[in-house]
Amino acid sequence: MDVNEAIYGRRSVREYTSEAVDEQTIRRLIDAAVHAPSATNAQPWTFTVVRDQGLLDRVSEAAKTHLLADPAGWLSDRQRTRLADPAYHIFHHAPVLILISGTAPAPWVVENCALAAENLMLAAHGVGLGTCWIGYSQGYLNTPEGKDALGLPAEWVPVAPIIVGYPNAVPAPVARREPEVRWVG
Numbered sequence: 001m002d003v004n005e006a007i008y009g010r011r012s013v014r015e016y017t018s019e020a021v022d023e024q025t026i027r028r029l030i031d032a033a034v035h036a037p038s039a040t041n042a043q044p045w046t047f048t049v050v051r052d053q054g055l056l057d058r059v060s061e062a063a064k065t066h067l068l069a070d071p072a073g074w075l076s077d078r079q080r081t082r083l084a085d086p087a088y089h090i091f092h093h094a095p096v097l098i099l100i101s102g103t104a105p106a107p108w109v110v111e112n113c114a115l116a117a118e119n120l121m122l123a124a125h126g127v128g129l130g131t132c133w134i135g136y137s138q139g140y141l142n143t144p145e146g147k148d149a150l151g152l153p154a155e156w157v158p159v160a161p162i163i164v165g166y167p168n169a170v171p172a173p174v175a176r177r178e179p180e181v182r183w184v185g
């Protein structure tokens, strides 16, 4: 797929079929992810692949509870209502979650993992898969309980939880605002 088609065609997908994503395909997505640039070529990322639907259900519930406690006070009323709905599944019932974590707190760990995540999402789109970054899970996954739930070492830094699956519906493009651009010189 042409790079522009990938960039402009990718969408955050929130409805998936129950079709499994095979291991070879998941490995190809991870290979695309690790071809992202990283500061000093440190490649400080790890990939946790979760296909256990029961575990994803439990993490979804725990993450909702964690978010609704809202220690930072940033939830809108709309978000609060959605998260309080028992039917709302933060992973949108996707068959796979790929969590990209940094191997330890370090400078640029978030930037490195986020670049890997975008590569993974574009590569997935290129082979007909949908993806969505699930920021709602990040706070919980960064707690000792969240790391425990996925068996992550305590020093890892969960950055990019990306759900992956075959789209049931392709969402309409989401409008972009005109970017503010300042030309200097």
Ligand SMILES: Cc1cc2nc3c(=O)[nH]c(=O)nc-3n(C[C@H](O)[C@H](O)[C@H](O)COP(=O)(O)O)c2cc1C
Pocket (backbone or CB within 6 Å): 010, 011, 012, 013, 014, 132, 133, 134, 135, 136, 137, 171, 174
């Ligand atoms: C850091 C980050 C966190 C996000 N968290 C969520 C989330 O928790 N749940 C969700 O459904 N979408 C989430 N999204 C997807 C955004 O809502 C989506 O990227 C945005 O609406 C633009 O749509 P598009 O990706 O189809 O272009 C997240 C995206 C990013 C980059």
